[in-house]
Amino acid sequence: MKRVNHVMKRVLRGAVVAIAAMTIAEASLSFAQESVAVKATIVTGGLPVDDPNAAIWSSAMPATFPMSPQVHWPNRIQEVTVQDVSVRALHDGNQVAFLLEYKDPSEDLDDAAAFEFMVGDKKAHFAHGQPMLQVEGGPVNIWFWKHKDDKAVDMTAKGFGTLKPQTHQDVKAKGAYANGGWKIVFSRTLSTDHPEEDVQIIPGEFISIAFAVWDGRKDAVGELVEKGSQKAVSSWWYFRADAPPDYSSYMYAAIAAVVALGFQFVLIRKLKKGQ
Amino acid sequence: MGALGKPIILMIAMYLFLKFVLPYIPGSAPLPSSLIFLYLLLTAAGIVIFETLSGESKEAFWGPMQRFLTGENIGGLQALRYGILVLFPLLIGWQTYGSTASSDAPPAESRTIHPAPPGEYTGLSNPVPKTPENIMQGKGFYAAFCSPCHGGNFDGKGPAARGYNPPPANFADPTTIAMLQESYLFWRIKKGGVGLPIEGAPWKSAMPRWELELPDEWIWKIIMGEYDGAHQSPRTWE
Numbered sequence: 001m002k003r004v005n006h007v008m009k010r011v012l013r014g015a016v017v018a019i020a021a022m023t024i025a026e027a028s029l030s031f032a033q034e035s036v037a038v039k040a041t042i043v044t045g046g047l048p049v050d051d052p053n054a055a056i057w058s059s060a061m062p063a064t065f066p067m068s069p070q071v072h073w074p075n076r077i078q079e080v081t082v083q084d085v086s087v088r089a090l091h092d093g094n095q096v097a098f099l100l101e102y103k104d105p106s107e108d109l110d111d112a113a114a115f116e117f118m119v120g121d122k123k124a125h126f127a128h129g130q131p132m133l134q135v136e137g138g139p140v141n142i143w144f145w146k147h148k149d150d151k152a153v154d155m156t157a158k159g160f161g162t163l164k165p166q167t168h169q170d171v172k173a174k175g176a177y178a179n180g181g182w183k184i185v186f187s188r189t190l191s192t193d194h195p196e197e198d199v200q201i202i203p204g205e206f207i208s209i210a211f212a213v214w215d216g217r218k219d220a221v222g223e224l225v226e227k228g229s230q231k232a233v234s235s236w237w238y239f240r241a242d243a244p245p246d247y248s249s250y251m252y253a254a255i256a257a258v259v260a261l262g263f264q265f266v267l268i269r270k271l272k273k274g275q
Numbered sequence: 276m277g278a279l280g281k282p283i284i285l286m287i288a289m290y291l292f293l294k295f296v297l298p299y300i301p302g303s304a305p306l307p308s309s310l311i312f313l314y315l316l317l318t319a320a321g322i323v324i325f326e327t328l329s330g331e332s333k334e335a336f337w338g339p340m341q342r343f344l345t346g347e348n349i350g351g352l353q354a355l356r357y358g359i360l361v362l363f364p365l366l367i368g369w370q371t372y373g374s375t376a377s378s379d380a381p382p383a384e385s386r387t388i389h390p391a392p393p394g395e396y397t398g399l400s401n402p403v404p405k406t407p408e409n410i411m412q413g414k415g416f417y418a419a420f421c422s423p424c425h426g427g428n429f430d431g432k433g434p435a436a437r438g439y440n441p442p443p444a445n446f447a448d449p450t451t452i453a454m455l456q457e458s459y460l461f462w463r464i465k466k467g468g469v470g471l472p473i474e475g476a477p478w479k480s481a482m483p484r485w486e487l488e489l490p491d492e493w494i495w496k497i498i499m500g501e502y503d504g505a506h507q508s509p510r511t512w513e
Contacts, residue, residue: 134471252371253369260364
């Protein structure tokens with residue numbers, strides 16, 4: 001008996017150590033992951049729609065996305081200024097606000113940036129919703145901001161050469177340049193009256209999102225280097241507006257734990273009686 | 276080893292396998308924790324059935340288990356017993372929470388990397404003779420059109436690759452072009468990402484549709500240059 005106990009003790013102690021090690025390994029692995037989604041945190045008491053420097057932005061987790069020079073379709077560009085963008089978002093159940101941040105050594109009137117979203121249930125190719133050959137695609141909604149105008153243009157595209165401003169302009173934007181970088185706020189109501197052309201944001205649901213940036217610098221002969229399709233791009237990532245907290249799973253967990261406890265109690269009583 | 280030693284080790288080995296080995300087997304993906312839990316439960320059930328098959332091992336298996344649970348004459352193990360009696364309900368609660376709480380993770384990225392090509396592209400053979408000049412020319416085209424994404428070293432790490440998700444294919448990796456026939460590459464290069472069927476997630480791919488820009492003959496030459504440069508050879512029919 002003593003020997004059995006001793007062995008069991010050793011085995012169980014080993015198991016506890018192993019499980020602890022696995023838990024720690026898992027936790028550190030999950031921190032190393034690259035960001036794949038922008039999350040809009042819920043706030044009450046107003047969104048900073050006009051203020052890229054508002055203190056409340058620090059309550060939203062930034063997500064960083066790598067950018068490529070656009071070499072997917074002509075006209076291509078082999079080198080661009082912006083290598084990464086950082087994106088935060090907040091919502092209040094009625095409106096959503098995004099903060100786009102990136103490094104850009106020079107402030108130029110032609111500096112510009114855009115968000116792109118899939119619209120509706122159909123998948124859309126990240127390059128302006130260009131046609132796919134075996135899958136029927138949908139349109140994309142593009143929110144475009146340019147320093148010169150410091151406002152947003154709400155646009156739709158379904159294929160190259162189809163990009164145009166919508167008749168309904170629902171998006172606001174405001175940029176601020178400081179310390180070699182841009183901070184631009186885009187905002188809109190979560191839903192609009194035009195679900196065929198505007199992305200509809202339902203809290204809790206993941207939506208495909210992509211980014212584009214143009215550094216408006218000029219070359220030696222005064223020509224724009226980044227313009228039109230010659231820009232920094234990303235392909236699709238995800239965006240989600242947080243759903244209001246739902247505590248029902250805590251309740252289910254508590255019920256399950258109580259049932260398990262009761263089961264143990266009954267089992268041990270039965271075992272004791274049987275002996 | 277006590278009768279419980281082997282089952283415990285087996286369970287841990289199973290967990291390690293499901294969690295850390297299986298996801299790295301080509302064609303596999305990380306398992307959701309609910310599935311891992313289910314497999315571990317099945318393993319446990321299997322062990323119990325196996326151990327209770329013969330009368331003798333039944334006593335060896337259940338005896339210590341029963342004594343441990345009832346806490347009779349287990350001396351110093353008493354504390355551990357209480358620990359387990361507290362931990363087990365907590366574990367069940369935690370699992371229930373995990374399977375009912377709305378997930379924070381984005382939708383699972385399932386994407387078939389090598390879906391079936393359209394019928395007309397199977398079995399085509401490269402019509403361009405495999406001469407050193409043609410291979411050289413193909414490598415030149417590759418450098419001009421493909422290397423920004425797929426890399427000058429054919430490793431998928433071109434200067435424009437970083438923003439694209441899924442990343443440009445790494446041709447030096449034995450699981451890309453070495454597994455494919457030339458006719459498959461011809462299809463992929465001609466039709467690009469947008470030519471993929473739905474299981475290939477065409478809306479995400481940055482692979483250009485080169486038929487809009489390059490003649491077929493160039494594409495066949497590029498294929499030769501690509502295999503040669505990546506030190507791979509196409510899969511053939513034998």
